Amino acid sequence: MTAPRDIPNNLLESLKSLGLTKYEALVYIGLLRVAGATATEIHEISGVPRASVYPVLDRLVQKELVSVSYITPKRFDAVPPDRGVENLMRRIETDAESARAALDALYREKRPEGRGNQEQVWTIYGEENIRTRLADMFRSAERSVEVLATWDLLPESVLTLLEAVPDSVSVDIVTDCWEGERPSRFGIHVLPLATLRETRSPPGKLLPYESSGVFLVDDARALLWVGSGGEQPSALYSESAGLVLFVRRHITSVTEWARTAAQ
Amino acid sequence: MTAPRDIPNNLLESLKSLGLTKYEALVYIGLLRVAGATATEIHEISGVPRASVYPVLDRLVQKELVSVSYITPKRFDAVPPDRGVENLMRRIETDAESARAALDALYREKRPEGRGNQEQVWTIYGEENIRTRLADMFRSAERSVEVLATWDLLPESVLTLLEAVPDSVSVDIVTDCWEGERPSRFGIHVLPLATLRETRSPPGKLLPYESSGVFLVDDARALLWVGSGGEQPSALYSESAGLVLFVRRHITSVTEWARTAAQ
């Protein structure tokens, strides 16, 4: 194929991830604008080689994206886009569900192997995954939860998760600002963390201090949220004694530093 | 690869349709049962060649299915299945939505070409697609809607769609049985269609008469529902005068036949 002209490339990519091949996508798109076309017409419109049009149409019929008229020559028509996409998604969702079930069985079956988790530092990619891990940490807290984070992280990603912390556990939050009501069961400390921005290590260059957070549970498990500037965020999680101690010191020292600097 | 032992094949297929390759699926499955494994351990468990494990893991991290621990040697862990599948589905749903939007634009933009629809007979596959077409027919009815169908089709697939018929249009339903209340605005005729079963064309063989339906709108558009025995149902749709006339005669003759046979 020379030129799938005027077809936005990302549309082709999207359709591919729905399980269509390039030809299938082109033929379907072509059919959306011609009503009842013959194989040759489809070939002319879509740019797909005429010989390839036939098997491709077979597959599209199988996938419930086109309907056939059995006159000679055969004529084809596309089902409307919303219906068509729904037909594709139905299959995928079925697969997703059965995969989820099968994987979950494997997951539960053999997971006793809780090997040396304690000394490792895990890197977690993606906000969703980070939130899941945070939720696990909060839910399993037994004595204390400490949060040191810039305000921009708290409302959207953290505060709701904190409701899962058991009642008997103390929760302390250090942040640089607070809007809205203050939940009474949390110890909330608003400190001018923003002044940290003026710390310069490469002289003249401001350190960004946004979308960063540190979370410590029971003085035993720590998570460091790294914003990574607009990109997909990542985080470090560890139960290693060394890193936990470091985090412990970090929280106390930042708290102290900000408290004095405010005076 | 020789033996992806004890991995059900349909699980691999399901994961493939979620956008994973065979290796990606095998590695992810392997990681679900080992906690923090090294590349070599993953190779032993999953059967994937050791050299292939590294790029595969890169892709899995990119897809938010595994997390990394940067000690030497690197150790890897899988995100829980429900979260992992959700991560995959999120991408696909995004693609589906953007594809749907783009296709819809194309669809609306250029669709005036309502060429010679009138003489064609369209074959429609899949119950969902048939229902969509039926809904279109009912919604656009101007004078009359006639339904001749076995009862098993009506409640689950047809009755709700009939509510879209405009008020000024007469609706007549012929079926072999009726349960529940009878909507007053429909003309309902219960006839012993079941006796048709006893019509024998290949002597000694009963003709099935289930899940079949005939729909006629304005004496101009007809749809024939073909049950196709448990499989994906299909239907014929046409605006051709010839086929419409045939359906017209079919409905009246069956009605007459059943009425006399009942006496």
Added chain:
DNA sequence: TAAATGTTGTTGTTACTATAACAACAAGGT
């Protein structure tokens, strides 16, 4: 016959699969 339809087979291309070999490094033995 001419033109168009539908089918078949072959070749190119790509992404994934599979194997082998290599350099870098650590542990252990002489």
Added chain:
DNA sequence: ACCTTGTTGTTATAGTAACAACAACATTTA
């Protein structure tokens, strides 16, 4: 210090399968 031994991570390079692109043929229709 030197040399094995084994492991990690990387690279190169065949093999394979599905798709893409093309050519040739048989079949129908006008």
